[in-house]
Amino acid sequence: MIKIETREINRYIIVDIKGDVDLYSSPQIRKVLLENIAKKVSGLIINLKSVSYMDSSGIATLVESLQRLNEYRGKLVITHVQGAVKDVFELSRLDKVFTIVDNESDALKVCNVEVN
Amino acid sequence: MNRTDTDSIQLTIPAKPKYLRIIRMTIRYICKTLNLNSGETNLIILAVDEACSNIIKHAYKGPTHQPIHISCVMFEDRIEFILEDQGERANLDEIKSRQLDDIRPGGLGVHLIKTVMDVVTYETNVERGNSLKMIKFLKPRDINDKN
Numbered sequence: 001m002i003k004i005e006t007r008e009i010n011r012y013i014i015v016d017i018k019g020d021v022d023l024y025s026s027p028q029i030r031k032v033l034l035e036n037i038a039k040k041v042s043g044l045i046i047n048l049k050s051v052s053y054m055d056s057s058g059i060a061t062l063v064e065s066l067q068r069l070n071e072y073r074g075k076l077v078i079t080h081v082q083g084a085v086k087d088v089f090e091l092s093r094l095d096k097v098f099t100i101v102d103n104e105s106d107a108l109k110v111c112n113v114e115v116n
Numbered sequence: 117m118n119r120t121d122t123d124s125i126q127l128t129i130p131a132k133p134k135y136l137r138i139i140r141m142t143i144r145y146i147c148k149t150l151n152l153n154s155g156e157t158n159l160i161i162l163a164v165d166e167a168c169s170n171i172i173k174h175a176y177k178g179p180t181h182q183p184i185h186i187s188c189v190m191f192e193d194r195i196e197f198i199l200e201d202q203g204e205r206a207n208l209d210e211i212k213s214r215q216l217d218d219i220r221p222g223g224l225g226v227h228l229i230k231t232v233m234d235v236v237t238y239e240t241n242v243e244r245g246n247s248l249k250m251i252k253f254l255k256p257r258d259i260n261d262k263n
Contacts (some may be wrong), residue, residue, distance in 0.1 A: 023133040060224065
């Protein structure tokens with residue numbers, strides 16, 4: 001089962017995903033991401049710390065979100081890409097297309113968000 | 117025990133995304149039995165999962181109770197997967213990897229399968245549906261357990 005939780009910091013939405021991202025769960029993740037993009041949030045920070053598997057439908061969801069955010073200069077930052085998930089990004093050669101950082105702190109720096 | 121024959125495992129699931137997890141777990145245990153490392157295991161799981169997803173999306177045009185048959189045959193030097201469905205015949209001209217510089221959602225599955233597996237063949241000589249054969253050759257260091 002997938003678990004998706006969102007937090008907001010200065011108009012940026014942090015999306016914490018827990019579970020496998022596959023053909024079953026990707027539509028649920030897509031729904032959450034696109035709902036926030038429709039609100040014209042400043043950006044999305046996707047936390048994959050608790051994701052140990054992602055397939056091409058997950059990558060496709062992230063690509064679609066990136067393209068929609070680009071339409072209004074919103075940002076997409078992905079954190080904690082590791083193990084099998086990192087393999088999928090690299091095999092897709094999309095690891096250079098996305099902004100990927102180690103952790104949430106680095107993601108907020110990329111987004112120029114100061115947290116007190 | 118001197119094994120000259122092959123071991124095989126068959127699994128059938130309804131073509132629904134919620135059952136893909138069962139496929140992944142089963143293949144993980146098969147790879148563990150073959151002493152494959154975690155990197156290779158993850159890639160093999162990805163390729164078979166992508167192939168099953170393609171059957172659901174393209175052969176059956178969405179989730180259905182109809183079956184996906186997965187046969188895994190373990191040889192000394194390789195592992196073979198044969199996936200069969202009873203869905204719409206695949207158009208082989210349309211089954212190709214897309215250009216990776218064409219950044220768009222979708223179309224990555226076939227690229228991932230062909231990148232991970234050493235041999236990927238679509239069997240067209242079947243009565244109905246589709247049959248996909250994927251072969252992954254194993255590195256010699258992986259072949260430790262011959263029983």
